[in-house]
Amino acid sequence: MKEATESLNFIEHIVEEDLAAGFPKEKLCFRFPPEPNGYLHIGHAASICLNFGLGEKYGAPVNLRFDDTNPAKEEQEYVDAIKRDIAWLGFKWANECYSSDYFQQLHDWAVQLIHQGKAYVDQQSSEQIAEQKGTPTSPGTNSPYRNRPVAENLDLFERMKKGEFAPGTYLLRAKIDMASPNMHMRDPILYRIIHAHHHRTGDSWCIYPMYDWAHGESDYLEQVSHSLCTLEFKAHRELYDWYLDQIIDPKKLRPKQREFARRNLSFTVMSKRKLLELVQKNVVSGWDDPRMPTISGLRRRGYTPASIRKFSDVAGISRRDNVTDVSLLEFCLREDLNQSATRVMAVLNPIKVVLQNYPEGQTEILHLENNPEKTDAGTHEVPFSRELYIEREDFKEEADSNFFRLTIGQEVRLKSAYIIKAESVIKDAAGNLLEIHCSYDPDSRSGSGTDASQRKVKSTIHWVSVAHAISAEVREYDRLFLDESPDTHESKSYMDFINPNSLKVIKTAFLEPHLGQARPNESYQFQRLGYFALDPDSKSGQLVFNKTVGLKDTWAKQNAAPTNKQAAPVKPVAPAPQEVKSALNEIQYIGKKLTNLSGDKLEDALNDIRKQAEGLSYEELEPLFATASKKVGTRIAVLVALSVLLAKGTPKTPAALEFIASCQSDESNTLREEASKVA
RNA sequence: UGACUGAUGGUGUAACUGGCAACACGUCUGAUUUUGGUUCAGAAGAGUCUAGGUUCGAGCCCUAGUCGGUCAACCA
Numbered sequence: 001m002k003e004a005t006e007s008l009n010f011i012e013h014i015v016e017e018d019l020a021a022g023f024p025k026e027k028l029c030f031r032f033p034p035e036p037n038g039y040l041h042i043g044h045a046a047s048i049c050l051n052f053g054l055g056e057k058y059g060a061p062v063n064l065r066f067d068d069t070n071p072a073k074e075e076q077e078y079v080d081a082i083k084r085d086i087a088w089l090g091f092k093w094a095n096e097c098y099s100s101d102y103f104q105q106l107h108d109w110a111v112q113l114i115h116q117g118k119a120y121v122d123q124q125s126s127e128q129i130a131e132q133k134g135t136p137t138s139p140g141t142n143s144p145y146r147n148r149p150v151a152e153n154l155d156l157f158e159r160m161k162k163g164e165f166a167p168g169t170y171l172l173r174a175k176i177d178m179a180s181p182n183m184h185m186r187d188p189i190l191y192r193i194i195h196a197h198h199h200r201t202g203d204s205w206c207i208y209p210m211y212d213w214a215h216g217e218s219d220y221l222e223q224v225s226h227s228l229c230t231l232e233f234k235a236h237r238e239l240y241d242w243y244l245d246q247i248i249d250p251k252k253l254r255p256k257q258r259e260f261a262r263r264n265l266s267f268t269v270m271s272k273r274k275l276l277e278l279v280q281k282n283v284v285s286g287w288d289d290p291r292m293p294t295i296s297g298l299r300r301r302g303y304t305p306a307s308i309r310k311f312s313d314v315a316g317i318s319r320r321d322n323v324t325d326v327s328l329l330e331f332c333l334r335e336d337l338n339q340s341a342t343r344v345m346a347v348l349n350p351i352k353v354v355l356q357n358y359p360e361g362q363t364e365i366l367h368l369e370n371n372p373e374k375t376d377a378g379t380h381e382v383p384f385s386r387e388l389y390i391e392r393e394d395f396k397e398e399a400d401s402n403f404f405r406l407t408i409g410q411e412v413r414l415k416s417a418y419i420i421k422a423e424s425v426i427k428d429a430a431g432n433l434l435e436i437h438c439s440y441d442p443d444s445r446s447g448s449g450t451d452a453s454q455r456k457v458k459s460t461i462h463w464v465s466v467a468h469a470i471s472a473e474v475r476e477y478d479r480l481f482l483d484e485s486p487d488t489h490e491s492k493s494y495m496d497f498i499n500p501n502s503l504k505v506i507k508t509a510f511l512e513p514h515l516g517q518a519r520p521n522e523s524y525q526f527q528r529l530g531y532f533a534l535d536p537d538s539k540s541g542q543l544v545f546n547k548t549v550g551l552k553d554t555w556a557k558q559n560a561a562p563t564n565k566q567a568a569p570v571k572p573v574a575p576a577p578q579e580v581k582s583a584l585n586e587i588q589y590i591g592k593k594l595t596n597l598s599g600d601k602l603e604d605a606l607n608d609i610r611k612q613a614e615g616l617s618y619e620e621l622e623p624l625f626a627t628a629s630k631k632v633g634t635r636i637a638v639l640v641a642l643s644v645l646l647a648k649g650t651p652k653t654p655a656a657l658e659f660i661a662s663c664q665s666d667e668s669n670t671l672r673e674e675a676s677k678v679a
Numbered sequence: 680u681g682a683c684u685g686a687u688g689g690u691g692u693a694a695c696u697g698g699c700a701a702c703a704c705g706u707c708u709g710a711u712u713u714u715g716g717u718u719c720a721g722a723a724g725a726g727u728c729u730a731g732g733u734u735c736g737a738g739c740c741c742u743a744g745u746c747g748g749u750c751a752a753c754c755a
Contacts, residue, residue, distance in 0.1 A: 007693050007702085035755050070754060126753060135751055137681045171753060181682040183751050192753035211755045235683065235750050259684095261748095266690085272755090314703060316692045318685095321748055325690045328704050338717065373717070404715070413713055446713065453713095460713045528714045555715040 009317040011050065011228060014258060015058070023225070027253055028060035031224045032086070032093070033215070035067045036078035036199070038272035039287040039294045040085045042308065042329070046263040049312035051228060052091040061094030063222055068100045069214045071198035079199070081287070085295040089305045095222070099214045100200045102221055106209045107161070109217065109247050110172060110190055114153045118246065119190055120146055121156040122171045129171075132178070133186050139179035140186045146175060160193055163206045167193045172207075176242065184239045188212055216240040217247065219255035227255045230262040231319065263315060264323045267479040268293045269487045269494050283498055284480070290535075290546050291480045291502050301477065302523055302533030302548030304340075307333040323485050330549050337523050337531045337548070342370050345382065345415060345462040346511040346526040348474055350389035351433060352466065355420065355440045358386040363467070366446070368416045368512075380514050384417050387466040389510050391528075394461045395436055397425060402558070404459035406436070413460040415527060419444040419452070462527045469510035472543035475535065476504040515543070523548065606640055613641035618650045625659040636674060639663055643678045 008016065019025060030051045034040065040048075055062035064086065068074050086093070113119035122129065122145045134140030148156075153172075160170050172191040180186055191207045198205065219227045227240075240257050248254055264270055269278075270293060278284050278292070287294050290301035298308065310332040315324050345368070364384045371377035395406045406412045411421045418440045426435040443452035480502050486494035518524065520534045530550035537544045613621075621641055642656060663675035 008695095009692085013695095033755090037755080067755065073754070129753080130751075133751055135681090137751095140751090168753065183682090186751085189753060194753080208753095210753080215755085231684075232749060233755090238683095261685090263691095314691075316703095318692065320685050322691065325704075328691065331704055334716090343714080369713095372712095372714085415713065417713095419713095457713085459715075462714075525714085525716085528716070530716095551714075551716050553715070558715085 010319065011054070011226070011258060011260060011317060012057075015054065015226060018225075018256075025058060025060075027223070027225055028054075028058050029063070029223055029225045029253075030054050030060060031063040031065050031097075031219065031222060031227065033065045033067045033218075033229075034082050035070070035073070036075065036082060037070070037073040038078060038276055039081050039296055041270055041272075041275065041292075041294045042265060042298065042311075043263045043270040043293075045089065045295060045308050046312050046315070046317070047228070047230070048086060048089060048091060049309055050260070050317055052093075053313075054226070055094075060225075062091070063095045063097050063224065064093035065097040065099065065218060065222070067211065067215065067218075068098055068198070068200065069209050069211060070194070071196040071208065072194055074199055076199045081296065085299075088299060089295070089308060097218070097222060098200055099209075099218050100198060102214070102218055103201060103205055103209070105221065106214060106217060107207075110209075110213070111154070111157065113174065113190070113246060114150060114157060114172075116246075117150060118175050119153065119172055120148050120175055121153050121160070122146075122173050123156075123169060126168065133183065134178070136181075136183060142178050143173070143187065146187070157191075160191070160207050161205075163195070165193055167195055169193065174213075174243075176239075182235060182238050184212070184236055185242070188239060212236055212239050213243060216243050216255065216257070219257075220244060220248065220252070223253045224255045225253060227257045229257060229259055231259045232262075233257070234259045259319070260317050261319050261321055263312075264321075264485070265293060265329065266323050266325050266484045267481050267486070268326075269481070271487075274487060274494060277495070278480075281495075283495075290475070291477050300535065301546055302337075302531060303333055304336050304523070307336040310336065326479070333549050334531070334552065337525065339373055340371075341523040341525040341531055342377075342380075343368065343372070343525045343527050344380075344512055344515055345464055346472075346474075346509055346515070346529065346532075347389040347391055347462070347464045347469075348506050348509045348526075348529065349392045350464075350510055351392040351395060352435045353388045353390050353420070353463070354435055354437050355386050355388070356423065356437050357439050357442075360386055362386065363465075366416050368514075382416065382512050382514065383465050383468040384414075385465045385467050388414070388463045389466055389469065390414075390436075390461055390463050392433075395422065395433075397433075405461055406438075406459075411441075411457045413444075413446075413457050414463045415460050416446045417463070418442070418446075419455060419457055462529075464510045464512050466510075468513050470513055470516050470543070471508045472511050472515070472545055474506040474509040474532070474545045474547065476506065476547045478502045478504070509545075511543075518543065518545075525551075606636075609637050609640045610644050613644035618645055618653070618656075621645065625655055635663060639674050639678065643674070646678065 015028070032048050032051045034044065052062050054060065064083070066079055066082070083096075110119060120143075122143050124132075124143060124145070129143070132141045132143060156170060157172055159165065160172070170193060171189050173187045174190050176185045176187055178186045189210050190213045191209055193206055194208050195206050197203060216227070237257050237259070244254060262270065269275065275287070275292060275294065279287055284292055288296035288300045290297055292298075295308070307329075311329045314332060315328060362385065365381050366384050367379040368382045369377070369379055390406070394412075396403055397408055399405075399407045404412075406420075406422050408422050408424070411419050413419050420438040420440045422436050422438050424437045425433055426437065427433055441452055443450045444455060445453055447453070478501060479499055481494065481497045482499045483489070483494075483497040486497040515524065518534050520536065520538075523531050523533050526532050528551065529547075531548040532545040533548055535544040535546045621638060625638065639660070642659070646652060646656075660675050660679050664679060
């Protein structure tokens with residue numbers, strides 16, 4: 001049996017290489033460095049799972065570091081939410097760190113840089129500085145303050161720190177290279193003045209380090225071995241290394257920055273700024289709205305930590321841009337929930353069924369399996385009576401043979417109860433369906449063991465007893481955006497693609513009484529409908545359920561198929577050119593293998609080429625005359641195809657003649673023979 | 680017109696020093712099923728962006744090109 005060797009992602013390859021090159025395993029250290037300016041989302045989950053996964057795999061510590069260098073945007077609320085989310089995902093950080101813990105050290109190193117003539121205080125406006133920065137295609141120019149004497153820089157920086165200057169008036173900049181092709185190296189800003197209350201350091205600082213200055217040095221201080229970030233920081237790496245070079249003690253570990261592609265999900269946006277806009281413009285009810293791709297939103301929706309971790313695992317890590325289909329996330333969710341969710345019955349869109357031959361006033365207690373996937377999960381009680389609710393969609397007065405559910409004269413089983421047959425319907429004056437009158441088969445009770453109970457019927461539907469049902473609000477969610485990739489359009493904003501119908505509220509759904517004891521943070525499968533979880537808006541006696549995700553529904557898909565096809569963005573395929581293209585491709589492909597063939601197989605292959613050549617134009621073929629002389633097979637294929645065209649009356653162009661001539665003097669016998677035939 | 684970076688089925692990822700392009704989702708069949716769910720069995724779908732080159736052999740190496748992404752916040 002083949003060993004199930006897990007393939008490594010490229011980050012793991014890097015770690016393995018470092019280990020193989022002698023890097024001591026016990027020095028491996030990772031970190032997850034969020035800025036506490038918003039809530040974590042499913043994209044962060046990829047990074048969290050990557051870093052903490054690496055930690056688990058190599059038995060290495062993983063720090064949680066809050067990158068809190070901008071007090072204007074950061075809040076304690078976010079720190080708390082981030083910690084809650086990571087813990088909920090099931091990860092434990094080795095140390096809780098803050099960039100702000102290093103403010104003093106960072107400041108001292110900055111002073112050292114000034115002493116070394118590698119940093120200077122600038123006092124131009126942001127406009128002037130931006131202008132001098134140049135553009136990606138043209139170099140920048142030096143600031144007039146670039147060569148300010150060290151003593152003056154020291155004094156000015158000290159006064160910046162003391163709070164003598166207004167924000168925006170002075171800056172500390174690193175002196176690197178205003179002509180660097182890398183914009184980040186053009187004298188980047190080290191410190192700016194911000195008079196804002198910091199959630200941890202309070203008012204003790206009024207100068208704050210920029211990301212680049214703080215990040216690498218923080219990694220170094222924590223002795224992080226592999227500092228993993230997303231691709232957009234690739235260009236920062238040169239600066240990351242430059243800063244490290246200034247302060248590093250060669251005896252200590254030098255952190256390494258590596259970049260991976262951020263995870264994008266279809267039909268949503270994945271940036272804090274855009275998610276914040278959705279919150280601020282009340283498109284959603286908050287960061288934890290169940291439609292949000294935030295961890296807290298997913299949690300409230302009913303997602304499980306296991307499903308999110310599984311998703312991150314399955315989706316993997318790479319360096320190319322991606323848009324992962326939500327269906328993959330949903331698959332991971334259903335897979336988990338199918339194993340764990342208690343099965344219950346609930347009717348969202350009710351129609352009343354009256355069992356004409358069931359005694360009025362009688363109640364029976366039946367037993368419903370808690371989870372067919374787990375034999376030891378037991379059962380719970382569910383009351384049955386003469387009047388029931390079933391799903392409106394489960395009945396049709398007239399239906400074709402594809403409809404397995406209740407129709408007049410057709411039997412269905414009520415889940416865990418009896419087989420019933422629809423006899424007649426009651427309608428109001430306007431023709432609206434009010435009740436379905438049915439008969440039930442008293443001998444068919446589930447589990448009774450009678451012949452009648454073993455009878456096969458086409459379908460089993462769920463139900464709830466009218467007299468015993470409890471009512472609840474149910475919220476169903478659809479994708480937040482109508483476009484697969486809403487924030488990638490040049491002419492349109494993602495706000496233009498908001499789905500106006502992403503929330504559907506059912507004020508009164510009917511649930512079996514067992515759900516009166518429903519617990520928060522627990523998932524239930526409303527049989528045949530999907531997975532649901534209690535929303536925190538619930539009060540006792542006023543339950544609110546969120547639909548986490550529907551069950552896979554091949555019936556709905558089948559039904560929707562005709563309309564769907566019209567709505568679906570059908571790829572415009574021009575059949576004719578594609579045929580030609582595939583013919584050409586086919587010829588090239590057969591050609592590649594030609595030299596390995598002989599006898600009948602060779603003959604077959606040549607015939608295939610002749611057949612393909614029928615659908616080919618000379619213009620298509622001509623570029624292939626230039627095929628490298630070494631590629632004998634392709635040349636033969638082209639020659640054979642050409643002979644077909646010539647036979648059809650295509651004129652011999654100079655290019656064709658030249659090609660044939662070159663073939664006649666080729667090393668290959670086969671090619672020479674074919675060429676003579678054509679000539 | 681710069682620098683950096685990437686390109687493998689519809690989607691997301693694999694393929695150790697070049698050796699039969701693999702896995703998962705999705706799609707489609709069939710079987711099982713007291714959930715049109717689950718489970719099981721199977722199928723279709725890429726000749727690896729293009730063109731050249733090196734090689735017995737290229738997704739992988741070399742050359743040129745094409746297309747996409749990132750970079751000019753006192754954000755991170």
